[in-house]
Amino acid sequence: MVIGTILMAGASVTASLLVVQVAVIPLLFKYSKAVQRKMVFSNCINYPRNLDYDNPSSCNVVGGRNFKIEFESTVDDCPIKLGVWHIVPCSMFRDVFVIRDYTRVDERQHEELKRTRNTVVLYCHGNSNHRASPHRLQMYKVFQELNFHVITFDYRGYGDSTRVRPTERGVVEDALQVYAWLLDSLTTVNRPKVLLWGHSLGTAVVSNMAAHLPELCKCAGKRLPPPDALILEAPFNNLTEEIERHPFSKLVSWLPYYKDTFVKPFSASSEYAFTTDQYLSKVPTMPILMLHSRGDKIVPYDLAAKLHETVLHSRLSVPDAAPLVFHTFEKGNGLGHNNLCESAELKTVVSDFLDLIKKKPE
């Protein structure tokens, strides 16, 4: 009797799960743009909460300062304020924290940038959470140890930035505005190296921006030189294929109407395409370093391999094509989608790449 009841209950749970899998999720997907958007940008996931962004040290950042970048968005026709941190390299710690009071927010931080010869990383994070997410903080530490300055920010709709619904054009506009601010803050004579570093969805953002820089600049009324290199941490070839291969999709990918309900709405969206492979094929003279672990469960390794193949192919007939380096982290060392910062070899890989691109004639 008891066993019978348990079995019955079990059966009904299984049945309702099946209903959810077979009917509810695909319908939600097909008919709700909001659901799709939430999947892509996941900016409603916001952990850890209640942070004091003004005070980066309370978020476990050493040597960071908070400020805002403000502009009029031509994409969303509204004013946008982005929350930004500037995090200084380890080599500046003594100077900054012992000799001078560098913790107050004022214009002096920009002086430090103006003077610097150190490489500067503009970090564009992936979907969900914000610039203070623990795995991102860990990556900033790696940059600091490499003696890089870090500029990291939240796109619209994330963190403490203006609450506007993110779209691909919107987040690319944000990245461009931060890039423009950064170049404006640096010296123009012997400018230090500027790296655009994207992680996960951020790799598509930096690729879009690098590929469309002249058009984007025109739109924003600016003239900006290209960055010295793109660094793509855990990139995918295009969003449609990434969605198909995402672990969530395994729940439903056996359904006969899977393509129509799940994949087509993504391909058909005007709010995001994130076709990194197409973007990067347009910039054969841009040096690129790709970083990917074979143990990545969120963006499978072979999507990065496909991206690499497409970009490599696009450079074959270009005489002055720039270096394209694809570094693979092997399986079995615990490295996945979010923790390449833990790799012992990462710093060497990045330094070697910078040496390689240094040799290019000015």
Ligand SMILES: *[C@@H]1O[C@H](CO)[C@@H](O)[C@H](O)[C@H]1NC(C)=O
């Ligand atoms: C995404 O990549 C897949 C596999 O390479 C391809 O079949 C598909 O057409 C691509 N989609 C877009 C929008 O480029």
